[in-house]
Each structure stands twice: as structure tokens, then as C-alpha cells.
Amino acid sequence: MDKPKPLSKQASKPKKFGVLAEYDSAAAIFKACEKVRDAGYKRWDSYTPFPVHNLDKAMGLKPSVLPFIVFACGMTGAACGLLLQWWSSTIAYPLIVAGKPLFSFQANVPVTFELGILFSAFGAVFGMLGLNKLPQLHHPLFNVARFTRVTDDRFFIAIEASDPKYDLDKTRKLLEATDAVAVEEVDD
The missing domain is CATH 3.30.70 (Alpha-Beta Plaits)
Structure with missing residues (x-):
């Protein structure tokens, strides 16, 4: 052995x-x-x-890069929200109601804003966890x-x-x- x-x-x-x-x-x-x-x-x-x-x-x-991560995530969320609403109202379901245009950004501001906030929050939490x-x-x-x-x-x-x-x-x-x-x- x-x-x-x-x-x-x-x-x-x-x-x-x-x-x-x-x-x-x-x-x-x-x-x-x-x-x-x-x-x-x-x-x-x-x-x-x-x-x-x-x-x-x-x-x-040095200053943290977290604000840039949050901003990029917020803009991504806002862009995704606006793009989804544009696609659904002009491409997927093009319905003309009372002679209004197929897409008008004014009607889509609340959802765009809320998705920007949601993605910013995710960016802040997961960015902080990753950086730390x-x-x-x-x-x-x-x-x-x-x-x-x-x-x-x-x-x-x-x-x-x-x-x-x-x-x-x-x-x-x-x-x-x-x-x-x-x-x-x-x-x-």
C-alpha cells in the first residue's frame, strides 16, 4: 500500500x-x-x-457608474414601451377609431413613463447587486x-x-x- x-x-x-x-x-x-x-x-x-x-x-x-446604468435601463424601458404601443396600434391591430390617427404619442405617455420607471428600478437594484x-x-x-x-x-x-x-x-x-x-x- x-x-x-x-x-x-x-x-x-x-x-x-x-x-x-x-x-x-x-x-x-x-x-x-x-x-x-x-x-x-x-x-x-x-x-x-x-x-x-x-x-x-x-x-x-471614483464616482459610481450606477447612475448611468439606471439611466440606460430607464431609456430602454421607455423605448420598449413606446415601441410596443406603436407596433400594436399600427402593425398588429390597425384600427381607426373616430377618425383618429393609428398612433399618437400623447396617448402613450403614461405607459412609456411607467415602463421607464420600472426598468430604472430594475437597473438600480440589479446594478447595485452586481457592482457590490x-x-x-x-x-x-x-x-x-x-x-x-x-x-x-x-x-x-x-x-x-x-x-x-x-x-x-x-x-x-x-x-x-x-x-x-x-x-x-x-x-x-
């Missing part, structure tokens, strides 16, 4: 997600986000129990005991190991220099 092969050193090490830093106030995480942004990290995020005003600017986030990569049933940060306080009274910054600038020692020193309450490495 063959002996089982020993695991290689690479396989025995758990894969690392990155580094997690904990802060005790909104002002502290705001300053820390500015330092992480200025250090040039790209794959990182902040987690707060409530919205922190201008934190997106401190992180250097949701639903995400598991995240490595869920395994960190400290991270459970993020919905209560703590603030966190997580820098991913997949970031091009990531170096464990340099990243840890950067986060410790931001007056973090605690800094720890997170397994994937």
Missing part, C-alpha cells in the same frame, strides 16, 4: 486574505483612510457601523472575532493581499502608524 504524500510547505500554509486594522472612532478611520490612499493601495476597503461623511473621498473612490458583488455568502473577515463589532461600535480597514503594493511588514507598519487599536493578519 502506498504511503500518502506529505503536503508541500506551500499547501500546508493557509492562504492569506490580508491585514485588518481596528479603530475606535470615525475621525480615526477617516485619517487612516487618507494615509492608506496616499500610500497607493488599490485593493482595500473600510467598514463602519454607520455612514461616515466624506469617507469615500478620503478613500479616493452581492450576494456574497462568505467573506474571510467573517472569521475574525473582532470584526463582529463592525455593526456595533468599531471601525475597520482591510487591505487585501492581492494588492500590488502589499507587503505584510510594510502594510502592518503603515496601519500601526495610523493609531489603530489592533492590527492582525487574516486567513482566506
Whole structure:
């Protein structure tokens, strides 16, 4: 009977997600986000129990493309609604009633408007879910005991190991220099 092969050193090490830093106030995480942004990290995020005003600017986030998705979906819905009404009244069932034209856009405004709103709502919901990569049933940060306080009274910054600038020692020193309450490495 063959002996089982020993695991290689690479396989025995758990894969690392990155580094997690904990802060005790909104002002502290705001300053820390500015330092992480200025250090040039790209794959990182902040987690707060409530919205922190201008934190997106401190992180250097670009404006969302969601408004363009919503607008495109709304215009698609309005165009589809108008096209369907035009086709049904001029091609499929061309009935002349009381000498009126086969198609008059004024009579079709309510349906066109409502389909524009409906498609915009779908674009907003599904666009947001797609851009946020949701639903995400598991995240490595869920395994960190400290991270459970993020919905209560703590603030966190997580820098991913997949970031091009990531170096464990340099990243840890950067986060410790931001007056973090605690800094720890997170397994994937």
C-alpha cells in the first residue's frame, strides 16, 4: 500500500486574505483612510457601523457608474414601451377609431413613463447587486472575532493581499502608524 504524500510547505500554509486594522472612532478611520490612499493601495476597503461623511473621498473612490446604468435601463424601458404601443396600434391591430390617427404619442405617455420607471428600478437594484458583488455568502473577515463589532461600535480597514503594493511588514507598519487599536493578519 502506498504511503500518502506529505503536503508541500506551500499547501500546508493557509492562504492569506490580508491585514485588518481596528479603530475606535470615525475621525480615526477617516485619517487612516487618507494615509492608506496616499500610500497607493488599490485593493482595500473600510467598514463602519454607520455612514461616515466624506469617507469615500478620503478613500479616493471614483464616482459610481450606477447612475448611468439606471439611466440606460430607464431609456430602454421607455423605448420598449413606446415601441410596443406603436407596433400594436399600427402593425398588429390597425384600427381607426373616430377618425383618429393609428398612433399618437400623447396617448402613450403614461405607459412609456411607467415602463421607464420600472426598468430604472430594475437597473438600480440589479446594478447595485452586481457592482457590490452581492450576494456574497462568505467573506474571510467573517472569521475574525473582532470584526463582529463592525455593526456595533468599531471601525475597520482591510487591505487585501492581492494588492500590488502589499507587503505584510510594510502594510502592518503603515496601519500601526495610523493609531489603530489592533492590527492582525487574516486567513482566506
